[in-house]
Structures are given as structure tokens and as C-alpha cells.
Amino acid sequence: MIEYQHTLKSSVSVQGTGLHTGQYGTITFVPAPPNHGIKFKRIDLPGHPIVEALVENVVDTSRGTTLHKNGATIYTMEHALAALTGLGIDNVLIELDVEEIPILDGSSRQFVDAFEQVGYIAQDTEREYLIIDKEIRFVDKEKGSEMIITPCDAYKIDVKIDYGTEVLNIQFAELHNITDFKKEISPCRTFVFLHELEFLLKNNLVKGGDLSNAIVFVNRKVSQEELDRLAELFHKPKVKVKDEGILNNLDLHFDNEPARHKLLDVMGDLTLIGKPLKGHITAIRPGHYANTELAKLIKQQIKNQ
Numbered sequence: 001m002i003e004y005q006h007t008l009k010s011s012v013s014v015q016g017t018g019l020h021t022g023q024y025g026t027i028t029f030v031p032a033p034p035n036h037g038i039k040f041k042r043i044d045l046p047g048h049p050i051v052e053a054l055v056e057n058v059v060d061t062s063r064g065t066t067l068h069k070n071g072a073t074i075y076t077m078e079h080a081l082a083a084l085t086g087l088g089i090d091n092v093l094i095e096l097d098v099e100e101i102p103i104l105d106g107s108s109r110q111f112v113d114a115f116e117q118v119g120y121i122a123q124d125t126e127r128e129y130l131i132i133d134k135e136i137r138f139v140d141k142e143k144g145s146e147m148i149i150t151p152c153d154a155y156k157i158d159v160k161i162d163y164g165t166e167v168l169n170i171q172f173a174e175l176h177n178i179t180d181f182k183k184e185i186s187p188c189r190t191f192v193f194l195h196e197l198e199f200l201l202k203n204n205l206v207k208g209g210d211l212s213n214a215i216v217f218v219n220r221k222v223s224q225e226e227l228d229r230l231a232e233l234f235h236k237p238k239v240k241v242k243d244e245g246i247l248n249n250l251d252l253h254f255d256n257e258p259a260r261h262k263l264l265d266v267m268g269d270l271t272l273i274g275k276p277l278k279g280h281i282t283a284i285r286p287g288h289y290a291n292t293e294l295a296k297l298i299k300q301q302i303k304n305q
């Protein structure tokens with residue numbers, strides 16, 4: 001059976017604030033012709049520079065995945081890319097009037113909703129998969145990450161995380177059928193530890209966080225005074241730690257929501273290969289660095305064939 005490339009039926013926009021820059025912006029997903037792939041266009045900059053969603057353009061992976069080309073930077077694009085891959089949308093031009101994709105609720109859900117609202121259509125060109133024919137592995141001993149992709153006739157991902165703390169220990173997540181993405185993976189939100197959050201807030205690194213778009217794990221004792229200060233920072237009347245060791249800003253969608261979110265990030269980052277994949281990924285303690293390094297190795301291997 002021939003599988004065709006897909007694009008959106010019409011343009012659709014989402015609006016929101018960037019997690020790291022705090023900038024409020026509008027992101028418009030525009031239908032694109034076959035073999036166009038996914039590209040970003042900074043319509044707020046002179047000459048409207050284009051940045052292809054390709055791993056060659058990755059310049060930083062410290063707090064999210066950042067692309068840069070032609071004087072244009074695109075921050076935190078991974079959740080939007082995961083939504084495109086999850087729904088099988090191959091070709092789209094993403095216009096933005098800021099340098100960061102909005103964090104929205106910290107997951108891919110609102111992107112999925114936007115794409116489904118306008119719908120997507122098959123184009124008259126066959127989809128070309130990148131087929132993995134032998135194992136490729138990336139190991140980061142320092143971080144304890146290991147990324148493996150093995151041959152498989154479908155796109156499958158298994159994730160294991162292990163933060164070694166009482167509140168967030170070993171968790172697993174899997175996606176063995178891409179049609180499960182929308183329900184099982186797309187609503188899963190990003191997470192942070194309270195001590196990271198405090199560091200980020202103090203150093204002015206998280207600006208769009210309003211305590212509704214991240215699961216916050218608390219892995220040490222916090223005084224009421226600290227909680228009151230957090231409540232103030234986040235403009236909430238009251239903040240407390242729930243039994244599961246998370247702040248009461250939200251309820252978990254799944255017990256293993258953090259592992260599922262890491263899977264979502266793997267999908268988003270591997271989209272930067274530029275072609276849909278057929279292969280089985282096993283990701284142990286994945287992160288944006290490990291994910292994008294695997295993407296580079298996969299591209300390299302293919303080039304060498």
C-alpha cells in the first residue's frame with residue numbers, strides 16, 4: 001500500500017507565551033507542498049529568514065532544543081514537532097512572530113487540537129521513510145543516557161527514565177502504534193524539580209511558567225514560607241505539596257506522565273532527521289542532547305550507505 005505525504009487543509013494559529021523568553025507570540029502553521037518538510041519562518045525579522053527543522057541547525061539543547069540559522073533562532077520547538085510527527089503531517093511552514101514556540105500547557109495537546117480543527121490531507125507524492133537496517137547507538141556515560149535504534153517495520157519507542165529520587169524514580173513509557181499518540185502521549189506535560197525551578201526563576205530563565213504548564217516534583221522538605229513565596233511568584237493564592245510529591249498546581253493525567261513526556265520529546269527531537277522513521281527506539285534517560293545526537297548519527301549512517 002502506498003502511503004502519501006500529508007499537509008494541513010488550511011492554516012491554523014496558536015497563541016501563547018514562551019517558557020524561557022516569556023515572549024507572547026502567534027505561531028501559524030501553513031500548508032506546504034510535497035517534499036517541503038517542516039520549516040520555520042521568522043516573520044518578525046527583516047527578510048523573513050527560514051530555518052529548516054533539521055538537526056544540522058541545532059545550536060543548543062540545555063533547556064529545550066534550539067535551532068539557529070540565517071540570524072534567526074527558534075526556541076522550544078520540540079512539542080510542536082512531536083504533534084506533527086504524531087499525526088503524520090509531513091509538510092508545513094511554521095510562521096512565528098517571536099523566537100520561541102509557546103509552551104501552552106507544557107504538552108503537545110493544543111497543537112494536536114489545532115491541527116485536527118483544520119484537518120490534514122494526503123498529497124499526491126509518496127511518503128519516503130527512512131528505514132533503519134542496522135542498530136545505531138548513542139551512549140552518554142556522563143549523563144547515563146543510552147539511545148538505541150534497531151530495525152523495525154514500524155515506528156516504535158520505548159522510554160525508561162530514572163531520576164533516582166523518592167518522588168520520581170524509575171518509570172517506563174511506550175508507543176508501539178503511532179495512532180496511540182494523540183490519546184496516550186500528546187497530553188503529557190513537561191516537568192521540573194522544585195530546586196531547578198527556583199534556580200530558573202532566580203536566574204530569570206523561566207518567564208512563561210505560571211504553574212499551570214509544568215509538573216513540579218518536590219524532592220526535599222520545603223517550608224511554608226518557601227511555598228508562600230512560590231505562590232507569590234506564580235500569582236497563585238496558595239501552593240502546597242501533594243502526597244505524590246508534586247505541587248498542587250495540577251493533577252497528573254497518567255502515573256507515568258513524566259516518562260510519557262520524555263517520549264514526546266524523543267519524537268519531537270527525532271523529527272529533526274527530516275524524514276519519517278521506521279525503526280524501534282529504546283531511550284534510557286533520554287534528553288534533548290542524547291535525542292539530537294542520535295538523530296545526527298542516524299543521518300550520518302544513512303549518508304554513508
Ligand SMILES: [Zn+2]
Nearest residue numbers: 078190261265
Ligand atoms: Zn518537553
